Amino acid sequence: MYMFEVEGRRPLRGTVRASGAKNAVLPIMAAAVMAGSPCVLHNSPDLSDVRTMSKILEGLGATVERTSDGSLVIDPTTIDSHVVDEMLMRQVRSSIFLMGPLLARMGKVQVSYPGGCDIGQRPIDLHIKGLKALGASVEEKHGHIIAERLRWEGIDIHLDIPSVGATENIMMGACLADGVTIIRNAAKEPEIVDLQTFLNAMGAKVRGAGTDVIRIEGVEKLHGAEHTIMPDRIEVGTLMIGAVITGGEVTVENAVAEHVQALTSKLREIGAEVHFNGHGITVRGKGRPRATDVKTLPYPGFPTDMQPQIMALLSIADGTSVITETIFDSRFKQAEELGRMGAKIRREGRTAIIKGVPALSGAMVEATDLRSGASLVLAGLSAEGKTVVRGIHNIDRGYERFEEKLESLGASVKRVSDNRR
Ligand code: UD1
Numbered sequence: 298m299y300m301f302e303v304e305g306r307r308p309l310r311g312t313v314r315a316s317g318a319k320n321a322v323l324p325i326m327a328a329a330v331m332a333g334s335p336c337v338l339h340n341s342p343d344l345s346d347v348r349t350m351s352k353i354l355e356g357l358g359a360t361v362e363r364t365s366d367g368s369l370v371i372d373p374t375t376i377d378s379h380v381v382d383e384m385l386m387r388q389v390r391s392s393i394f395l396m397g398p399l400l401a402r403m404g405k406v407q408v409s410y411p412g413g414c415d416i417g418q419r420p421i422d423l424h425i426k427g428l429k430a431l432g433a434s435v436e437e438k439h440g441h442i443i444a445e446r447l448r449w450e451g452i453d454i455h456l457d458i459p460s461v462g463a464t465e466n467i468m469m470g471a472c473l474a475d476g477v478t479i480i481r482n483a484a485k486e487p488e489i490v491d492l493q494t495f496l497n498a499m500g501a502k503v504r505g506a507g508t509d510v511i512r513i514e515g516v517e518k519l520h521g522a523e524h525t526i527m528p529d530r531i532e533v534g535t536l537m538i539g540a541v542i543t544g545g546e547v548t549v550e551n552a553v554a555e556h557v558q559a560l561t562s563k564l565r566e567i568g569a570e571v572h573f574n575g576h577g578i579t580v581r582g583k584g585r586p587r588a589t590d591v592k593t594l595p596y597p598g599f600p601t602d603m604q605p606q607i608m609a610l611l612s613i614a615d616g617t618s619v620i621t622e623t624i625f626d627s628r629f630k631q632a633e634e635l636g637r638m639g640a641k642i643r644r645e646g647r648t649a650i651i652k653g654v655p656a657l658s659g660a661m662v663e664a665t666d667l668r669s670g671a672s673l674v675l676a677g678l679s680a681e682g683k684t685v686v687r688g689i690h691n692i693d694r695g696y697e698r699f700e701e702k703l704e705s706l707g708a709s710v711k712r713v714s715d716n717r718r
Pocket of ligand 1: 319320321323391419420421422423424425458459460461462463484488601602624625626
């Protein structure tokens with residue numbers, strides 16, 4: 298077990314490159330299961346979630362190799378099992394994405410309830426509803442979900458909620474179904490567009506990703522493909538906030554401006570400068586940020602995955618801010634930890650009221666999930682004195698070489714062993 302020791306009050310300055318997106322590579326790795334020949338995924342981030350997903354694929358019979366230039370080579374042709382390892386499944390929520398692809402390829406799948414971040418209730422009813430509609434029987438036995446393909450036919454489905462995962466699962470399964478599938482009220486996140494690009498490179502016929510209606514024309518088989526994973530917009534956003542919270546200036550290369558528009562407009566509103574050029578995004582913090590209100594929404598709204606990080610920033614803003622979390626019901630876990638650092642945050646259900654203080658002070662805090670962990674590191678970067686962030690395995694799930702990247706920008710973030718665990 299490791300923890301981060303962060304020495305605060307050092308402005309981040311310099312240029313850093315965004316890694317490939319965790320939330321794009323994980324479903325794409327699941328999609329690769331359906332290919333009839335090997336797939337190469339360039340710009341795959343080296344994250345613990347990606348390593349766990351690789352082990353899951355290997356457990357199914359695939360081979361997965363990481364090359365020295367950051368690509369993953371997946372050979373799914375030797376897959377001979379439909380059973381997803383229970384212990385690994387508990388470690389990474391995205392393992393649920395294997396349901397659609399394995400049903401399409403093997404005709405059956407056995408999974409257990411997925412793990413991942415503890416950010417409140419995360420049901421999978423919409424995934425199951427879609428797969429049942431495509432023609433699977435689904436039953437629950439001794440904590441396992443066992444699904445079998447009875448038919449596999451195109452459907453016209455309206456999602457009650459634009460769930461990212463359910464959209465992706467149905468989209469992947471439908472690629473090998475007979476006829477046309479239409480997903481209405483689909484999620485519009487950029488990672489879904491990346492998945493569409495990969496599926497089409499495999500020979501699928503998918504269009505509409507990025508809008509709320511996705512149309513998939515089933516094909517008979519899919520082949521291996523080469524694809525470059527999109528940049529991680531949440532990592533980009535985290536680094537952008539890093540610049541503002543420390544009053545520094547950071548350029549994030551390989552960032553897509555359109556993917557971080559909601560955050561950009563908030564940062565400008567609170568007084569930061571944000572510039573785009575062909576290579577990336579430059580963010581400059583200018584004095585104490587002003588308070589503002591934030592409401593999380595599906596893309597292109599303000600992402601729930603950036604909510605803990607902006608809470609850290611608003612805790613040192615001039616004035617009172619209100620954050621409303623509409624996507625997950627228990628995603629203010631960082632508030633209490635930020636409180637240990639001197640933040641004044643009151644929670645009322647899905648709303649947090651943040652009375653900005655002039656500065657935070659270093660303390661020992663616990664990262665209880667991925668993004669709250671990032672928020673505590675950001676708070677530590679701006680705080681007076683030393684902050685110790687424990688539970689950083691949660692941060693390693695989704696940030697590639699986080700401390701190295703921050704140190705390259707002038708921060709002091711040391712990974713040290715946590716002997717008290
Ligand atoms: C994905 C992201 C996660 C992000 C989230 C919202 C990945 C790997 N993870 O998670 O980082 O925080 O989108 O942007 O891409 N819901 C149901 N039933 C379901 C599925 C979802 O009620 O079957 C609800 C959830 O409880 C939640 C909302 O739908 O309230 C959105 O969840 P969803 O978009 O599915 O999130 P994930 O795909 O799990």
